[in-house]
Amino acid sequence: MSTTSTGSRGPYARSTERRRSIARAVLDTVLEEGHERVTTAGTARRAGTSEATALYHYPTKEHLLVAALELSDEETALRPFTSDPAMGLDDLRAFVDTTAERTHIMRLHTALLGRATSPDHPAQEFLSRHNREAVAHFARVVRHRQRAGTAHPGLDAVGVARQFLATWDGLQAQWLLDPSFDFGDHLVQAFRRLTGQNWMEGRAVLLDPSVGM
Amino acid sequence: MSTTSTGSRGPYARSTERRRSIARAVLDTVLEEGHERVTTAGTARRAGTSEATALYHYPTKEHLLVAALELSDEETALRPFTSDPAMGLDDLRAFVDTTAERTHIMRLHTALLGRATSPDHPAQEFLSRHNREAVAHFARVVRHRQRAGTAHPGLDAVGVARQFLATWDGLQAQWLLDPSFDFGDHLVQAFRRLTGQNWMEGRAVLLDPSVGM
DNA sequence: CTCAAAACTGAGTGAGGATGAGTTTTCGCA
DNA sequence: TGCGAAAACTCATCCTCACTCAGTTTTGAG
Numbered sequence: 001m002s003t004t005s006t007g008s009r010g011p012y013a014r015s016t017e018r019r020r021s022i023a024r025a026v027l028d029t030v031l032e033e034g035h036e037r038v039t040t041a042g043t044a045r046r047a048g049t050s051e052a053t054a055l056y057h058y059p060t061k062e063h064l065l066v067a068a069l070e071l072s073d074e075e076t077a078l079r080p081f082t083s084d085p086a087m088g089l090d091d092l093r094a095f096v097d098t099t100a101e102r103t104h105i106m107r108l109h110t111a112l113l114g115r116a117t118s119p120d121h122p123a124q125e126f127l128s129r130h131n132r133e134a135v136a137h138f139a140r141v142v143r144h145r146q147r148a149g150t151a152h153p154g155l156d157a158v159g160v161a162r163q164f165l166a167t168w169d170g171l172q173a174q175w176l177l178d179p180s181f182d183f184g185d186h187l188v189q190a191f192r193r194l195t196g197q198n199w200m201e202g203r204a205v206l207l208d209p210s211v212g213m
Numbered sequence: 214m215s216t217t218s219t220g221s222r223g224p225y226a227r228s229t230e231r232r233r234s235i236a237r238a239v240l241d242t243v244l245e246e247g248h249e250r251v252t253t254a255g256t257a258r259r260a261g262t263s264e265a266t267a268l269y270h271y272p273t274k275e276h277l278l279v280a281a282l283e284l285s286d287e288e289t290a291l292r293p294f295t296s297d298p299a300m301g302l303d304d305l306r307a308f309v310d311t312t313a314e315r316t317h318i319m320r321l322h323t324a325l326l327g328r329a330t331s332p333d334h335p336a337q338e339f340l341s342r343h344n345r346e347a348v349a350h351f352a353r354v355v356r357h358r359q360r361a362g363t364a365h366p367g368l369d370a371v372g373v374a375r376q377f378l379a380t381w382d383g384l385q386a387q388w389l390l391d392p393s394f395d396f397g398d399h400l401v402q403a404f405r406r407l408t409g410q411n412w413m414e415g416r417a418v419l420l421d422p423s424v425g426m
Numbered sequence: 427c428t429c430a431a432a433a434c435t436g437a438g439t440g441a442g443g444a445t446g447a448g449t450t451t452t453c454g455c456a
Numbered sequence: 457t458g459c460g461a462a463a464a465c466t467c468a469t470c471c472t473c474a475c476t477c478a479g480t481t482t483t484g485a486g
Contacts, residue, residue, distance in 0.1 A: 007461075007462070008462075008463095009452090009453080009454075009461080009462055009463075010462095010463090011463075011464095012451085012452055012453075012462090012463060012464070013452080013453090014451095014452085014464080015463080015464075018464085018465095034331070036331055039441085039442065039443085040442070040443060040444085041441095041442070041443090049465080049466095050465070050466055050467080051442095051443090051444095051466095052444090052445085052465070052466060052467075053464075053465055053466075055443080055444070055445090056463095056464070056465070056466095057464090059444090060443085060444085061442090061443065061444090106330075107330045107331070110326070110327050110330055111327040111328060111330065112327070113323070113327055113386050113390070114323050114324040114325070114326055114327020114328060114386070115324060115327060116390055117319075117320045117323055117324065117386070117389035117390060118247070118249055118320070124390060124391075127390055128390060128391055131387060131390075159399075159402070160406075162387070162394075162399070163380060163384070163399065163402070163403050163406070165383065165387075166379075166380050166382075166383030166384040166386075166387055166399075166403075167376060167379050167380045167383055168383065169379075169382070169383035169386060169387070170378070170379030170380055170381065170382035170383035170384075170386075171376070171379040171383075173326050173327070173330070173379075173382060173383075174344060174375075174378075174379055174382070176330035177326070177329055177330060177337060177340055177341060177344075178337075178341055181375075186372075186375070186376065186379075189372070189376070190376050190379075193373075193376070193406070193407055193409075194406055194407075196406075220430075220431075221431080221432095222430080222431055222432070222483095222484080222485075223431095223432090224432075224433095225431090225432060225433070225482085225483055225484075226483080226484090227433080227482095227483085228432080228433075231433085231434095252472090252473065252474085253473070253474060253475080254473075254474090262434080262435095263434070263435055263436075264435095264473095264474090264475090265434070265435060265436080265475090265476085265477095266433075266434055266435075268474080268475065268476090269432095269433070269434070269435095270433090272475090273474085273475085274473090274474060274475090
């Protein structure tokens with residue numbers, strides 16, 4: 001945190017650029033062939049450097065994969081999330097449909113989630129942060145809806161949000177394992193159930209198959 | 214399916230025994246040191262065979278891990294599940310607390326779930342079956358509760374069950390990533406919310422923090 | 427007893443992630 | 457503007473492991 005006492009000068013100018021091109025190379029391979037086909041050597045070749053350089057910037061293969069996921073998020077994912085608490089279920093639908101096309105990214109995410117449970121896995125920090133932010137966002141959404149009367153007022157927004165995201169991850173894994181159901185449907189459905197959207201609408205609506213099923 | 218036309222004689226007597234002792238060896242290593250420390254060589258040594266033999270019975274390291282998970286399930290997990298549709302939330306609690314002690318098994322499960330999304334991963338079949346059975350079980354539980362009046366009668370039991378299991382997997386992953394919340398609490402909570410347990414109890418109960426939080 | 431299939435083995439192979447000891451480049455500072 | 461220390465980069469090499477191959481031994485049905 002100081003510029004004086006440590007002899008550290010921090011990264012040079014071209015460093016960020018390099019890191020970016022390496023991350024790019026990984027992400028491209030992931031998108032084209034899936035994360036399991038990423039190799040350190042291949043990445044380096046694709047990025048136009050040596051393997052050792054890639055590993056200089058990202059000390060481990062897992063770091064490379066995390067970097068790819070981060071880059072992917074940065075480019076597409078977060079837009080509709082970070083901002084709008086007035087998000088409707090249509091927006092959620094739209095977003096899910098977007099990502100569902102990019103199966104390889106979903107697979108990478110799920111895979112990293114599976115590995116990050118090991119003690120000092122490089123994905124831990126990223127995934128925790130990612131989850132924290134998502135929880136915060138959806139908590140805001142829930143509160144917004146509580147005010148608007150489309151979510152049950154007695155719910156703990158954060159608790160519901162966390163649970164919703166857990167469901168998201170779980171459903172995603174199950175869908176990747178066996179895509180025999182509509183991911184978007186189930187997710188929107190999950191959101192409805194968790195927010196008790198129908199708390200005021202009475203039994204008739206709850207018996208409606210299009211909602212209750 | 215025939216004993217005549219194919220020249221196959223099927224496995225010999227000692228084969229099952231061998232397979233079992235190999236699976237045992239893997240499971241023990243998992244329990245003691247975690248799945249990431251399983252190696253084919255180490256497993257063979259522990260099981261008292263050669264590495265090549267282990268790989269004769271289980272063609273791949275991943276097969277070994279699946280075998281370990283299967284064995285673990287067989288020994289403990291399924292008991293309270295397969296049978297009792299009258300399962301109460303206490304039973305669920307108890308079961309979760311049991312498994313939570315065995316973090317390494319949870320980690321193996323989550324890790325395999327993460328990897329099984331690759332095309333022909335050996336864990337696919339096992340996990341699909343596992344999930345199918347669990348869904349069936351919890352669907353039964355939900356229906357039982359609907360009859361008993363402790364679950365909302367308008368719900369699609371199978372849909373709810375699937376969603377609950379997704380939540381389970383997701384929460385488990387999140388908890389392994391960062392065990393800063395009580396897994397059992399959240400899970401029981403999730404079950405309550407999903408089954409609309411309070412559908413008849415009115416708003417007062419829903420506002421109760423011990424339920425709604 | 428026979429013989430084919432199953433079970434087992436030892437010795438290897440190769441992919442691929444990492445490392446270490448250097449050389450070259452950058453850039454704050456005098 | 458050039459010095460020097462840190463950062464960036466490279467080459468060769470290492471090493472761990474999953475997996476394979478070319479056999480040998482064991483099993484058990486007929």
